[in-house]
Amino acid sequence: ENWVIIGVVCGAAVLTVGILIGHFGIAKSGTSAPSWLKDVAKDVDESLIEKFMSEVDNIQIQENLRSLTKVPHMATTAGDEETVQIMLKRWQDPETGLDKAWREEYWVYLSFPDKNNPNTVTVVSPTNTVLHTIREKEKPYTPDQSDPEVVQPYAAYSPAGHVKGKLVYANQGKPSDYSELNKTVDLRGTIAITKYGGAGRSAKAINAAPYGVVGVLVYTDPLDMNDGLMSDANETYPHSWYMPPSGVERGSYNIDFGDLxxxxxxxxxxxxxINATDITGIPPIPTQPIGFEDAYRLICELGGEPAPDAWQGGFNCTYNFGGxxxxxxxxxxxxxxxxxxYNYEEVKPSSNVMGFIRGSVEPDRYVIYGNHRDSWVHGAIDPSSGTSVMLEITRVLGKMVKQGTWRPRRSIIFGSWGAEEFGLIGSAEYTEQYFAALSERSVAYINVDIAVFGKKLHTAPVHQKMxxxxxxxxxxAPFSHYLGITSMDMSYTYDxxxxxxxxxxxxxxxxDTFDYASKYIDPGFVGHQAVARTAGNVLIRLADSLILPLNCADYAESLEEYLSTALNLYEQKLKSMNISMEPLKHAVTSFRAAVSNLEKVIQSPDLANETPLKVRWINDQLMLLDRAFLDPxxxxxxxxxxxxxxxxxxAGKQTFPGLADAYANAESSGQASDWDKVHYHLSVLSQAILGAASTLTDDMQTQTWRK
Amino acid sequence: ENWVIIGVVCGAAVLTVGILIGHFGIAKSGTSAPSWLKDVAKDVDESLIEKFMSEVDNIQIQENLRSLTKVPHMATTAGDEETVQIMLKRWQDPETGLDKAWREEYWVYLSFPDKNNPNTVTVVSPTNTVLHTIREKEKPYTPDQSDPEVVQPYAAYSPAGHVKGKLVYANQGKPSDYSELNKTVDLRGTIAITKYGGAGRSAKAINAAPYGVVGVLVYTDPLDMNDGLMSDANETYPHSWYMPPSGVERGSYNIDFGDLxxxxxxxxxxxxxINATDITGIPPIPTQPIGFEDAYRLICELGGEPAPDAWQGGFNCTYNFGGxxxxxxxxxxxxxxxxxxYNYEEVKPSSNVMGFIRGSVEPDRYVIYGNHRDSWVHGAIDPSSGTSVMLEITRVLGKMVKQGTWRPRRSIIFGSWGAEEFGLIGSAEYTEQYFAALSERSVAYINVDIAVFGKKLHTAPVHQKMxxxxxxxxxxAPFSHYLGITSMDMSYTYDxxxxxxxxxxxxxxxxDTFDYASKYIDPGFVGHQAVARTAGNVLIRLADSLILPLNCADYAESLEEYLSTALNLYEQKLKSMNISMEPLKHAVTSFRAAVSNLEKVIQSPDLANETPLKVRWINDQLMLLDRAFLDPxxxxxxxxxxxxxxxxxxAGKQTFPGLADAYANAESSGQASDWDKVHYHLSVLSQAILGAASTLTDDMQTQTWRK
Structure with missing residues (x-):
């Protein structure tokens, strides 16, 4: 069977799995040398990795998944607490658990539909006769869907409210979509139906409101998800992996991450x-997701002009704008x-479950591995595939720790995050709480959320994409973007x-149930097994390697690519505005030179005679490199x-984000103050890159500055 | 002779000079043990400190001062460049220099009077006859004052402009002063004369402008500086250390530090x-400092009601408000x-001179020692007393390095900062440029600016004040407040x-000349010598001690004192507003517990058998403790x-600054949103203190969180 592995790696110091940089042979100690000498010089043990790989068991992962997906486990529900107990029990197991495990609680702002007053979407005649009612819950095909704890589809953080109006079709709800639609239709007082994709969930409502739209519906078009297939008689789940007609993508309708x-x-x-009224980035108008079965009915009945070709979808009718x-x-x-x-908001306690293996030589260095635990419904793939993998990794490592056959050089922290579906809340609160210690000590963060996205459609032998x-x-996100910790997000996916x-x-x-996962995503769970082996392999190397397997030359390469794109896109125009890109060029050149120097140090044969503090110094440079790019x-x-x-x-450009956005903004507005912001972002970037280069030297002097 | 030593120590992890915490005896190595083993376990050498102390020479310091004060050396002038050359020559000296020394240039925004159009302040009659002209330059008593490079007294960053109006007396130019004065006098169109003290320099003008005041004069009242003495016939310099009647305190009239x-x-x-028009914190109206000789003439002629008793000063007349x-x-x-x-602004290159001694065992740890180099005129005391001390320290240390008899465990960076007088510009730009590396690696910053403030008036035997x-x-400031680096500011001062x-x-x-310094501040330069010995002693201990001499228990004590004050001042009222101070109490308790645990580790006899990485771990906790309190x-x-x-x-309270200011603000406005800010600052504090506590543990768990 052929598998496609996509590892999404933080561009940061990229993990060079399987390749060790530098080998250390500190002079063998005699009887009078201290006992710790051997430990501090020890490198990763390849036979231990072999052993780990061989013990990772696909059936264990399958059973992990079965137990995690017994009931729906939306954040802060009783089902969520059941998964907390599973995690604690497993991580506190005397034979296969970790050194310790505990719960960290946060009181977080969540949004739910009202069980007693389900959200409704109806078509009502001018005399207020209900002509059609959108399905309240998804159609059951297995007993799972009939569980009373299956939450009604809803848009989390959409305000409660009662609105009605003439329906219009607004494509994906992008700013350009509403602007286009508004040319033909007076949008004031209308309800807009939009497709998933193209714009963020809450953006569809945020973009609509300025036009006077009073409510938004969101659905998944069969063309975007089902390769056009629509029939649950023989085409969609339970006959395949495709979404049934009544399936609805729930989701959190907010832009910012963390507790709002x-x-x-x-x-x-x-x-x-803060006051809830001060929250930004959530829908200003009532919003509700629906299935394509209902969306079909609504869209194909719409009047008005036909929408542009690009707006057409999988339904066998013309998508009109609406009259x-x-x-x-x-x-x-x-x-x-x-x-x-009838959505309501509530501050509720949500738990992270934390696990810890104390490092033997450098306990104050952390390798962090995490995934969220909460799902929207049963969450077999999202997130329990990842949690099942994490539990298998901790079982194999925990057993070695409990048996005394292994203890990592560096500490390992495992995080089972709560309330991710509402906006990465558990992980974000964790990074806020432990900002200082995590910033100072974290070697890397490994995220395995959806471990396996699918496998049925593969033909390519092995497909690598970074x-x-x-x-x-x-x-x-909170680890990489807020803390500047080198991060990796790993999964197995389809072609x-x-x-x-x-x-x-x-x-x-x-x-998204055990039945679905085991039949259509990863029968036999060998995809999960491959992810567990790969992620565990990376984890052990990060924890045990004498020199951290983080390749700073890859970072230089990324900056050079970004620079080259930026020069192509912007240099000519900026020159004409008297804004020079030379400082940015110098910064990238300097960074490359500093990286080359560090690489020489790493590869130096003299290292063999150096102290453990020299090795630590090299590792600190690698570990902290990403941190140097932070600017709050x-x-x-x-x-x-x-x-x-x-x-x-x-801005949609593969280059420095602040520069790209500022440039796009200035180009569109033409205002001098916006061109100033482009210049500002160039300076921010140059300073950050030179600052990062200076961390790769002993006296902070880099090539360019010395001229 | 009795001396008073005031060491102002950053409350941060306080330097415990002379006390070593923990001694390490790592097992002696045999022939097969690596050669670095002895080096990494080496502690500070007391005999080396003795040697250093004995070599610090008062006459060398005197001669340093003589050479640094030959000419006025205001930032970016030719005189400044002469001092750059002196520093480079000394630090690059093959026999007594450092490992290396170099120049770092910044292009900084400065403000100067126009040599060709000196600022004038005149009394003009209704027919525009000039009745009196304020003295343009100070009266010369030694040839120094006649140097054409002596800059005219001015208020840096005061705007150029031509304004006239009726004079009023506004005490110290505090908000309350103008508000009081405004009850009696219509301030629109007036010129206010104010005394130094009570409010920041630029605040005197910023506070005035909203009342319609069009210009501000500032002078030094003889009561505040001269113990009332006024006569240059026999009372003031050159007869004593007191300010002559024509003396004027120059200064930078800005609030923010760093290049504006x-x-x-x-x-x-x-x-x-940014655009110069977007600068905040500088005078909005023309402002000029004058001597008390002229201020006497102006104030004693003022009409209107007598000013309150508290506003009266050293002149033998009643200070009236002005008519x-x-x-x-x-x-x-x-x-x-x-x-x-006629002040004008200009972006000019200003130099820091940097010196470096590479550490032998932990080159990636920096002890930083610095002082500014620029003065307003000859700057014998401010700053050259400190620079003379720094040069003597580097001479003694440099000689040992060049002779190969000593190399510090950690690297030492020396900084001779430029353009401090204009707002700590050289040091601030340096911390911005090297933000990442300095944050990660700096053990402490030692500042010795004015080394000796005076000695003539002492009677107390030894007077210690922290x-x-x-x-x-x-x-x-940039090191402590912007980077969160444990800092110390040290000087010798009068009682x-x-x-x-x-x-x-x-x-x-x-x-402020060599003549003044050597006659009235420190004849014989033994005060300077004492500062050089003390500062150098601290420097060597920071650089060489196996365990850093930073006492985190003192930090806990400071927090407890702040907490106790905050509870007394605020708790009752906050309780009535439903704002709890319990989280802050828990945070401080937790911090104390974490500190006690770390102290046990430091004092543990087992440490003797531990690895160099354990020592490093302890030191990292001490070094980074202050960083944990940063919140950008x-x-x-x-x-x-x-x-x-x-x-x-x-707010003027000895407690947490954000809390104190927010509370004062809320109490004065009574607005709910301002009480919210008090609550917000309590949360910021609690999180920072708990976050700092968590850095003192291996797994980030602290006592309170575990309950």
């Missing part, structure tokens, strides 16, 4: 909270669409040339993003 | 600069005071119970202040 009431502060019980509202021939003609949203962690798609599905189709639906003031409008190289960007 | 055009960015040639303007019996009656200010570095009085002089009286005048977002209105314990405060 306690920015920059860990959400402890008595922590100061606004339905076409004259429709039984819905003149009717409104009505949203009755990317940069510039977004906030999972719990790596994206073989399907248009933008993610596995049961994502965030009631169909560089992106005042992007919460939690402080890394000037890897921050998210909306 | 490049906040948070090192001011390199091509760095982005506004002069009294009817004065020859100045009906006349205006006119300011013609304070916290909460302000921005010298170059420690403040014996004189009301708020500083040595020649401060920032043309009389805690004080958005205080540029450069990020340390939540030691930041400056205007």
């Amino acid at each position: 009431l306690t920015p920059h502060l860990a959400a402890k019980e008595e922590t100061y909270r 606004p509202g339905f076409k004259p021939t429709s039984s819905f003609t003149n009717s409104d669409v009505k949203l009755d949203i 990317g940069y962690l510039t977004g906030a798609g999972s719990d790596y 994206k040339t073989k399907t248009n599905a933008r993610i596995y189709p049961a994502y965030h639906t009631a169909y 003031l560089a992106f005042p409008d992007k919460y939690g993003f402080r890394h000037v190289i890897w921050a998210s960007s909306s | 055009l490049t906040p948070h960015l090192a001011a390199k040639e091509e760095t982005y600069r 506004p303007g002069f009294k009817p019996t004065s020859s100045f009656t009906n006349s205006d005071v006119k300011l013609d200010i 304070g916290y570095l909460t302000g921005a009085g010298s170059d420690y 403040k119970t014996k004189t009301n002089a708020r500083i040595y009286p020649a401060y920032h005048t043309a009389y 977002l805690a004080f958005p209105d205080k540029y450069g202040f990020r340390h939540v314990i030691w930041a400056s405060s205007s």
Whole structure:
């Protein structure tokens, strides 16, 4: 069987798995030499990695998954607490547990639908007759979907409210979509139906409100997820991995990550909270996701002009803009669409479960491995595939620790994060609480959330793809963007040339169950096993290698690529504005020179006679390199993003994000003050890159500065 | 002779000079043990410190001072460049220099008077006859004052401008002073004369402008500086250390430190600069300092009501508010005071001179020692007393390094900062440029600016006083407040119970010369010698001690004192507002517990058998403790202040600055949103203190969190 492995690696100092840089042979000690001498000089043990790999068991992972997905475990529910207990029991097991495990609680601001007043979406006639009601819950195919704890599909953080209006079709809800639609249709007082994709969840409502749109529906178009397939008679789950017609992608409709009431502060019980009315980045108008079964009914009845070709989707009808509202021939003609949203917000305690293996030689260095625990429903793939893998890794490592056959050189922290689905809350609060210690000591963060995205459609033998962690798609974001810790997000996925599905189709639906996972995502769980082996291998190397397996030359290469793109895109125009890119060029050149010097030190044969403090010095340079790129003031409008190289960007260019966004903004506005911001970001970047280069020297002097 | 030593020590991990915590006896190595074993276990050598102390020579310091004060050396002038050359020559000396020394240049925004159009202050009659002209330059008593490079007294960063109006007397120019004065006098269109003291230099003008005041004069009242003495016939310099009647304190009239055009960015040639019009914290109206000889003439002629008792000063007349303007019996009656200010601003290259001694065992740990080099005029005391001391320390240490008899365990960086007088510019730009490396590696910063403030008036045998570095009085500020590096500011000073002089009286005048220093501040230079010995002793201990001589128990004590004060002042009221101080109490308790645990580790006899990495781990905890208190977002209105314990405060309470200021503000406004800010600052503090406590453990768990 052929598998495709995509490891998304933080562009940071890239993990060079399997390759060790430098070998140390400190002179053998005689009887009078201290006993610790051997320990401090010890490198990673390849036979131990072999042993680890061979013990990782696919059936154990399968059973982990079965037990984690017995019931829905949305954050802070009874089902969530059951998974907390599973984690604690496993990590505190006397034979296969960790040194210790404990719970860390945060009081976090969440949003739920009201069980007693389910959200409804209806088509109502001018005389207020309900002509059609959108399905309240997904259609059950296995008993899982009938569990009363399956949460009704909803848009978390959408405000409650009762709105009705004529329906319009707004494509993906991007700013350009509404602007285009507004040319033909007066949007005031309308309800917009939009497809997932193209814009963030909450952006679809945030972009709509300025036009006077009063409510937003969101659905998954079969073309974007199901390769066009729509029939649950024989095409969709339970017949395949495709989303059934009533499937609905739930989700958190917010832009910023972390608890929304306690920015920059860990959400402890008595922590100061901002007023909920001051939260930004959430929908200003009622919003509700629906299935494509219902969306089909609504969209194909719409009147008005046909929407542009690019807006058409998988339904066998023309997608019209809306008159606004339905076409004259429709039984819905003149009717409104009505949203009755009863979502409520509540501050509730959410738990991270933490596990710890104390390092033998450098206990004050942390390798962190984590995944969230909470799901929207049963969450077999998202996130329990990752949690099952984590539990198998900790079982094998824990056994060795308990048996006394192994203890890592550096400490290992395991995190089972809570409330990720509501905006990476558990991991974000953790990084806020332990900001100082984590910044000073963390070697790297490994994230395995969705361990296996799929396998059915592969034909390529082995397909490797690496990317940069510039977004906030999972719990790596607070580590990478807020703390500047070198991070890796790893998963097994399908060949994206073989399907248009933008993610596995049961994502965030009631169909993401053990049945689905074991039948359509990874039968036999060998994909999971491969991820566990790979992630565990990386983890052990980070924990045990004498010299950290972080390759700073890759970092220089990334900066050079970014620079080259930036020069192509911007230099000519900036020159004409009297803004020089020379300082940025010098900075990147200097960085490369500093990296080359460090590499020479690492490869120096003299190292063999050096002290453990020299090795530590080299490792500290590698470990802290990413931290040097943090600027807490560089992106005042992007919460939690402080890394000037890897921050998210909306400009869609593969280059420095602050520069790209500032340039796009200045180009569009043409204002002098916006060109000033481009110049400012160039200076921020040059200073950060030169500052990082200076951390790779002993006296902070780099080549360029000395001229 | 009796001396008074005041060491102002950053409340941070306080340097426990002379006390070594923990002794290490790592098992002696046999022939087969590696050669570095002895080096990594070596502790500070007391005999070396003895040797250092005995070689520090008062006459060398005297000659250093003589050569540094030959000519005026205001920042970026030819005289400044002469001192750059002196520093480079000394630090590059093959026999007594450092490993290396170099220049670091920044392009900084400075403000100067125009040599060709000197600022003038005149009394002009209604017919525009000039009745009186304020003295343009100080009266010469030694040839020094006649040097054409003596800069005219001026208020740096005061805008140029031509204003006139009736004179009023506004005491110290505090907000309360103007508010009081405004009850009696219509301030619109007036010129205010104010005394130094009570409010920051630029604040006197910033506070005035909202009342419609159009210009500000500032003078030194003889009561505040000269113990009332005024006559240069026999009372003031050259007859004593007191300020002559024409003496004027120059100064930088700005609030924020660092280059004003490049906040948070090192001011390199091509760095982005904000518009000068966007600078805040500088006088909005023309401002000029004058001598008390002229101030006497102006104030004693003022009309209007007598000013309150507390506003009266050392002149033998009643200080009136001003009619506004002069009294009817004065020859100045009906006349205006006119300011013609020609100050101009210019971006000019300013140099730091850097020196480096590479550490033998931990080259990636820095002990930093610095002082500024620039003065307003000859600057014998400010700053050349400190520079003379620094040069003597580097001479003695440099000789040992060059002879191969000593090399510190850790690296030592020496900084001779430029443009401090304009707002700590050289040191601030340096910390911005090397933010990452300095944050990661700096053990401590030692500042010796004015080494000796005076000695004539002492009677107390030995007078020790310690304070916290909460302000921005010298170059420690960017290290302590911006980078969170444990800092110390050290000097020798007079007994403040014996004189009301708020500083040595020649401060920032043309009389701060070698003659003045050697006659009235430290004849024989033994005060300088004592400072050099003490500062060098601390420096060597920081550089060589196996365990850093930073006492974290003192930190716990400071927090407990702050807490106790805060509880007394605020708890009852806050309770009534439903704001709990319990989290802050828990945080401080937790911190104390963590400190006690670390102390046990440090004192553990088992340490003798531990690895060098264990020692490093302990030292890293001590070194990085202050860093844990940084919050770059805690004080958005205080540029450069990020340390939540030691930041400056205007509330005048010996407690947590953010809390004290927020409380004072809320109490005065009574607004709910301001009480919210009190709550916010309590959370910021609790999180920072708990976060710092967690850095003193291996797994980040502290007592309180575990309950």
